[in-house]
Amino acid sequence: MATPDNEHIVTSYEDELTSLTRAISEMGGMVEVAITNATQALIRVDHELAKQTANGDKRVDDMQRLIDEQAVSMIARRQPMAGDLRHIVSAIHVANDLERIGDIAKNLSRRTLHIDSQRVSKQLYNGVRHMSDLSLQQVKRALDAFTARDSKIAIDVCRRDDEVDSLYISLFREFLTYMMEDPRNITDCTHLLFCAKNLERAGDHATNIAEAAYYLETGGNLYNDIESGKVSLG
Amino acid sequence: MSVDANLAATAAQAPADKAGKLKMSGNGVNVFYGDKQALFDVDLNIYKNQVISLIGPSGCGKSTFLRCLNRMNDTIDVCKVTGKIVLDEQDIYDKNIDVVELRARVGMVFQKPNPFPKSIYENVAYGPRIHGMTRSKDELDDLVTSSLRRAGLWEEVKDRLDQPGTGLSGGQQQRLCIARAIATQPEVLLMDEPCSALDPIATAIIEELIDELRANFTIVIVTHSMQQAARVSQKTAFFHLGKLIEEGPTDQIFTNPINKKTQDYITGRIG
Structure with a gap:
């Protein structure tokens, strides 16, 4: 597979591509912190941290706008081809998915503000924490796949999405049981259920990022390649 | 998209009976x-009613290969x-x-517009006349008119056919050369950097023309502009140091080339 380890003749072009990757890494870091903090705030019912996290989402949005502008300007000025074109187009996709993960952190935080105290079992909160850890791990690995241009990690991220989905389904059943046991649990359980669903969506965005990483390295569509048997999730 | 899928997509776009x-x-x-x-063991297929671009750095042999196709190298x-090299x-x-x-069957358009120092009419009529393609003045007039029309120049020159071809603008001169090349009704049209001396508007007109001409001709174009190759051709072949490195559907070459040298050249990493 053709990978660009030679430098561009135009060094400023090279610098711009590097800066684009750096911006994605930075944005990825912001989003990881946001999800971690939002989960912490939820579990500890920490309204102050929740507020901070919700307000911090604006920075993530600004970062996405910046990456978009940079990418569009590069397309206009450089007319990128082949690997460079895939680099820029996938950066736009990844920034979009990261922005959505940022929104999920904001939603979790806003929901936390509606919860006064932990009325339901600690175990349910732990389930959500587990969900958050797993999704966050997926996001981190997907970003690694993108920055290292490693399609193997990307395939692995897609493979593990099933784990996130299964965990969500088991949490869903658990919440239902609690709600049936005691109707006073319904409000909190519903909030937590929405949080779990949001985190499951974050996992989906991680697989989108992994797909972009796969496209960046191979030029192929991961799902088409799985369907055609070229790639096996085994 | 995989290479095979790309090939299938390209084949699907072209008219079934000709592709x-x-x-x-x-x-x-x-x-x-x-x-x-200058060229080492090149194997390349050129398909009917397709435009194929030959790209590569200066001195890579792309023009040499182009000139082999109508034996211009004999000179x-x-x-x-x-x-x-096989034609039909x-x-x-x-x-x-x-x-x-x-050379009547495989026509050529050069980098610099090179109209004969004769009238616009004579520039186009010259080829058909020496090949004895028309029997009367009326027939020749019709052929000149239709060639100028197909080259997209008719409206601009119809009132001054007797004026010298060299008096036209660069873009018009190049279209005059294309009209001259297609007047002999060739089957294949070779173009050696046909737009390198033209401004963006004239270039756009020629590119539009190439796309229209594809319905009747097979076109081989040498170009230094990656964007032009990407815009006008269905297939692209990359030459480097006299060797054909990679050829394939244009979409694939410009988004996902297989060979590292191709990738390095089209992204501006080797000159």
Whole structure:
């Protein structure tokens, strides 16, 4: 597979591509912190941290706008081809998915503000924490796949999405049981259920990022390649 | 998209009855200028009603290959061509081939517009007249008109056909040369950097024209502009140091080339 380890003749072009990757890494870091903090705030019912996290989402949005502008300007000025074109187009996709993960952190935080105290079992909160850890791990690995241009990690991220989905389904059943046991649990359980669903969506965005990483390295569509048997999730 | 899927998509776009028919092919083509070898063992298929771009850095052999296709290299004494080049199953280097007739079937447009120092009308009428393609003045007039129309120049010159072709603008001169090339009704049109001396508007007009001409001709274009190759051609072949490195559907070459040299060249990493 053709990978660009030679430098561009135009060094400023090279610098711009590097800066684009750096911006994605930075944005990825912001989003990881946001999800971690939002989960912490939820579990500890920490309204102050929740507020901070919700307000911090604006920075993530600004970062996405910046990456978009940079990418569009590069397309206009450089007319990128082949690997460079895939680099820029996938950066736009990844920034979009990261922005959505940022929104999920904001939603979790806003929901936390509606919860006064932990009325339901600690175990349910732990389930959500587990969900958050797993999704966050997926996001981190997907970003690694993108920055290292490693399609193997990307395939692995897609493979593990099933784990996130299964965990969500088991949490869903658990919440239902609690709600049936005691109707006073319904409000909190519903909030937590929405949080779990949001985190499951974050996992989906991680697989989108992994797909972009796969496209960046191979030029192929991961799902088409799985369907055609070229790639096996085994 | 995989290479195969791309091929399938390209084939699906072209008209079914015309696509996929081999028009010309080079098999093991070597070219020597004296002791220096300029092309090494090139195999390339050119399909009917398709535009194929030849790209690569200066001196890579793309123009040399183009010139082999209508034996323009014959005019250079020290040049020797080996291997086989076939036009419709006929070896064009066979000794029984009439080179003048070959060049009528495989026309050429050059980098710099080079109209004859004659009137616009005579520029276009010259070829059909020497090939005895028309029987009367009326027929010749019709052919000149239709060639100028197809080259997209008619509206601009219809009132001044008797004026010298050299008095036209660069873009108009190039379209005049295209009209002259298509007047002899060639089957294949070779274009050697046809837009490199033109401004963006004139370039856009020529590119639009190439796309229209594809319905009737097979076109081989040498270009230094990656964007132009990406815009006008269905297939692209990349040459480097006299060798054909990679050829394939244009979409694939410009988004996902297989060979690292191709990737490095089209992204501006090697010159």
